[in-house]
Amino acid sequence: MITVLFFAQLRDQLGCESVSVPAQDIGTLAALRGHLVARNPHWQPHLEADSVLFAVNQTLVKAEHPVRAGDEVAFMPPVTGG
Amino acid sequence: MITVLFFAQLRDQLGCESVSVPAQDIGTLAALRGHLVARNPHWQPHLEADSVLFAVNQTLVKAEHPVRAGDEVAFMPPVTGG
Amino acid sequence: MSEISVQVDRFDAGQEYAALIADDTDGGAAVFFVGRVRARSEGRQVTGLTVEHYPGMTEQALERIVQEARQRWPLQRVRVVHRVGALALGEPIVFVGALSAHRAAAFSAAEFIMDYLKTHAPFWKKERTPEGDVWVNARDSDQQAAQRW
């Protein structure tokens, strides 16, 4: 399984905080995103927004980053701390 | 009269903290310096060092600045506060 | 004292400063930054804010930023504190302190850490306003600030 987390306004927009996804057939983070959008078409504009940040195992990565069973993946809006 | 003040290591080098100079015949700060050096030739290397700063009435000025009766003139080494 | 703290509790900037310089006589230059909840934000009246974060990743991101700052400048000590949860008007949100032998390094390190924190650490602010809660928008100027380094 892959654990997928959503934060802040992205979580509010999706109405979802986390979801578990079977790992088979998923290669990259972009593919995982496609899988999520296929299951929830109304997530598409939010998850595919240019501004969305991605993390795998708590490190910022690009959409081409591979995801594997056991990974913790996060989709995040631009950060606004400080 | 013109009041002339010396600070920090410049004061130590000259062995003088302040001196009063009659104002007549003195036009610029550079001329005042020449007057002081004429009276104390061993002040020359210290007062004419490139690094020396000048103030007239507590404002930093160039050597061409005029000095007049009643002015407070200061010769200072480069500042090192902070 | 750890270099990094992500905490709900309010901190005292004076105490953070005192801890940063305690028993040190080599750091001649201390720079600290405090970010505070302010009453106006992009024209909105703000009465407070809530800081959300990504627990675990936040600490890792801050560690990475501090290590990067230490590689770039000679620093005696560094301290980063960021609060999460509900904050009232005027309260401190973030403290960044940098202690170095020289002021240019202390200034640069503190500003670098803030610029990177603003763009790389997973915190999100939601402002309380008379019209309801509003997520804060990321600003292009923060991206540009981080790209300078």
Next chain:
Amino acid sequence: MSEISVQVDRFDAGQEYAALIADDTDGGAAVFFVGRVRARSEGRQVTGLTVEHYPGMTEQALERIVQEARQRWPLQRVRVVHRVGALALGEPIVFVGALSAHRAAAFSAAEFIMDYLKTHAPFWKKERTPEGDVWVNARDSDQQAAQRW
């Protein structure tokens, strides 16, 4: 609170910070610099220092520097404290605080004030060392820092 103080008495940086932000909810970004007496200086071992100044001109010079900073950046509040007389190891020499709505302004103003203070305010430091008292030499890097602005 006056913006400027030239004083013999030791100050507490935490109290200076607290006074700077007191009753303010617009200054979202506070930057402070504290310069301290450090144990090593250009290879010398230092046990303390004495700060000499030009009374009257010092305050005018600092006023001018603060006004210049206020013209360049939007600042809610500014505070500059500089000590004179005999200082022990680790003691604070100078405090510069800048409070602004935005951090870039607060960082720039604080660093600008320090760079100008270092080159335009009539203070002179004499270090106490095991080999005797030594006047501190002005540094080219301070001139260069001031010329950036």
